[in-house]
Amino acid sequence: MSLAVTLSRAQEGVAAPQVMVEVHLSGGLPGTNIVGLPEAAVREARDRVRVAIQNTAFEYPNRRVTVNLAPAELPKDGGRFDLAIALGILAAGNQVPREKLDDCEFLGELALSGALRGVSGVLPALLRARARGRKVVVPRANAAEAALIPDADVRVADTLAEVCGWLRGGQDLALPIGAEIAADATYGPDLIDVRGQRQARRALEIAATGGHHLLLVGPPGTGKTMLAERLPGILPPLTESEALESCAILSVAGQVVDPSKWRRRAFRAPHHTASAVALVGGGSQPRPGEISLAHNGVLFLDELPEFSRHVLDVLREPLESGSIVISRASRQSTFPAQFQLVAAMNPCPCGYAGDPRQRCQCTPDQIQRYRGRISGPLLDRIDMCVDVPRQPLTELSAKRGAHDEDSATVRARVVKARHQALVRAGRSNAEISTRELERDCALGPAERAWFEGALERLGLSARAYHRTLRVARTIADLDGGAAALDRVHLAEALQYRRF
Ligand SMILES: Nc1ncnc2c1ncn2[C@@H]1O[C@H](COP(=O)(O)OP(=O)(O)O)[C@@H](O)[C@H]1O
Ligand SMILES: [Mg+2]
Incomplete structure (x- = not known):
């Protein structure tokens, strides 16, 4: 009996657990048995691997072949282990x-011709293999993705024959050469395009600084979508490890990673008809949803009241924990989902409530029902709400004014102010605990009395107290980072509370 072991990696959420492929050849009736794959996958893998080996001018063993994929309980979907099984x-x-097999991992599906096909989730697998100091062979289709990790030991191949030639001491395999990797973030749309809307621009800057979730309310066509799209561009660029994390999610979702944009923060805008699975992820082979694709970036929910109640309800867990656990019969996958939420809505069903130029057609009852569609627990997570009113035409046609800054200018202030929060608590203001908040938001007796009085007059709850304080902390950070909050900071923060 002879035995060989090769290494590969499965895909489980954004993790990439190691899989050992043990192959025994023994006497007895010729045939192939694969243990550790679902039945349908076994049949397909057996055929692909056998024909690919024959078409690569090797002999398929005329013996009893037993292939064992260990450990047994991992998800082992699709053809990603074909190359490791064939070898x-x-x-x-x-x-x-066998010499090179010990410190090398193999990923790739085989075509019947022996050509290698790309697989999803290569990036997480490479990160793990790099940590183990192993070389990885991947299909050429995954080369651009592989090239994103500068010091990983990766080789790419087109065919099984090429990999075998290399193992036999022949020609070395190619290095992955991707497109030029952008060292800097490239930022996308710029705030310079937005005319007027001073209050909304200010709110966007505060939200960016503190990581606060933001709700934009205004009639159609006033720039809500424009503003939301410009939030990623005023956030600090992704660090390398954040960028790799985000790319790993794209990789698992089977999406192409564009190296020229890989340091850019995500902007995802699922339509209000999107299903809960599309939004939070799922499926029999769990795939990340929009909230995970928005990880470290922005999730934009336009027309918030049009989303189904169920869909909005499933957002609550990830908004709380920064990740989402998807449970399937036999296993759980966890995907990161730390996103900043920007939501937009009209003030009423027809969109014109409060508009000086067009009369609103809605009854108070309709307006009430429309706003009531958004659940309280979701609104509770949104620290800031701002009006985006219709503007005079003169404002839109005016030349660029002194207040129409570009994204780079705003981003510089955001980065500086964010730094204060990081030094103080190690996190953004939206993420600090209530206790840290009390510690970091010193209020003098006069300020406290004034603030509590104001909350009472506005009919705001005790919950609003802490939410407002968080935003006030961020405003003070933008204002130089004074330890004590003054009335100006508190008053501005109160403007952004509506509920
Ligand atoms: N404040 C603004 N500055 C410049 N252009 C604007 C502004 N508001 C609206 N527009 C123009 O109107 C279009 C629609 O804006 P949009 O952001 O989609 O509005 P909303 O999302 O509020 O319905 C934009 O593509 C832009 O051309
Ligand atoms: Mg819009």
Whole structure:
């Protein structure tokens, strides 16, 4: 009996657990048995691997072939182990040498011709292999993705034959050469395009600084979508490890990673008809949803009241924890989902409530019902709400004014002010605990009395107290980072509370 072992990696959420492929050749009736894959996958893998080996001018062993994928309980979907299985079979039959197999991992599906096909989730697998100091062979289709990790030991191949040639001491495999990797963030749309809307611009800057979730309320066509799209561009660029994390999610979702944009923060805008699965992820092979694709970036929910109640309810857990657990019969996958929420809505169903130029057609009852569609617990997570009113036409046609700054100018202030929060608590103001908040928001007796009086007059709850304080802390950070909050900071923060 002869035995060979090759290494590969499964995909489980954004993790990439190691899989050992053990191949035994033994006497007895010829045939192939694969243990550790679902039945349908076994049949397909068996055929692909056998034909690919034959088409690569090797012999398929005329013996009993037992392939065991360990550990048994991991998700082992699709063809990502084909290459590792084929090499195991060839090594067990001494058709390729085993020396290089110990410190190398293999990913790739085989076509019947012996050509290698790309697989999803290569990036997380490479990160893990790099941590173990192993070389990884991937299909050429995954080369651009592989090239994102500067010091990973990766080789790319087009065919099974090429990999076998290399194992036998022949020509070295190619290095992954991707497109030029952008060292800096490229930022996308710029705030310079937005005319007027001073209050909304200010709110966007505060939200960016503190990481506060933001609700924009205004009639159609006033720039809500424009403003939301410009939030990623005033946030600090992703760090390298954040960028890799975000790319790993794209990789698992089977989406192409564009190296020229990989330091840019995500902006995801799912339509209000999106299902709960599309939004938070799911499926029999769990895939990340929009909230995970927005990880470290912005999730924009336009027409918030049009989203179904159920869909908005499933957002609550990830808004709380920064991740989402997807449970399937036999296993759980966890995907990161730390996003900043920007939501937009009309003030009423027809959109014109409060508009000086157009009469609103809605009854108070309709307006009430429309606003009531958004659940309280979701609104509770939104620290800031701002009006985006219709503007005079003169404002839109005016030349660029002194207040129409570009994104780079605003971003510089955001980065500086964010730094204060990081030094103080290690996190953004939206994320600090109530206790840290009390510690970091010193209020003098006069300020406290004034603030409590104001909350009472506005009919705001005790919950609003802490939410407002968080925003006031961020405003003070933008204002130089004074330890004590003064009335100006508190008063501005109160403007952004509406509920
Ligand atoms: N404040 C603004 N500055 C410049 N252009 C604007 C502004 N508001 C609206 N527009 C123009 O109107 C279009 C629609 O704006 P949009 O952001 O989609 O509005 P909303 O999302 O509020 O319905 C934009 O593409 C832009 O051309
Ligand atoms: Mg819009």
